[in-house]
Amino acid sequence: MKRNRKYRDEPLGRLEVVKDFLPSPDELVLRDDGVKITISLSKRSVDFFKRHAARSKVPYQKMIR
Structure with a gap:
């Protein structure tokens, strides 16, 4: 069963942009x-x-490989 989420129009606080870390x-x-x-x-x-x-x-099959 899915929970219903209630989103509010509230400030999110201090946000920070994260550098792309994927190759x-x-x-x-x-x-x-x-x-x-x-x-x-x-x-x-x-x-x-x-x-x-x-x-x-x-x-265990992966261990053998």
Whole structure:
């Protein structure tokens, strides 16, 4: 359920212009093209990645990559 917001015509206080901090499109690093492969890992290796991924709160597949 959405809350209804009531906006009032009040002063916002001291405002400050922030310099653009995002990099230009030329400075962005593009992803390399991926190549699909199949690998076999031991259960011990997969458990290792799962444990460390859980600590970092990321999927274990990304940890392997």
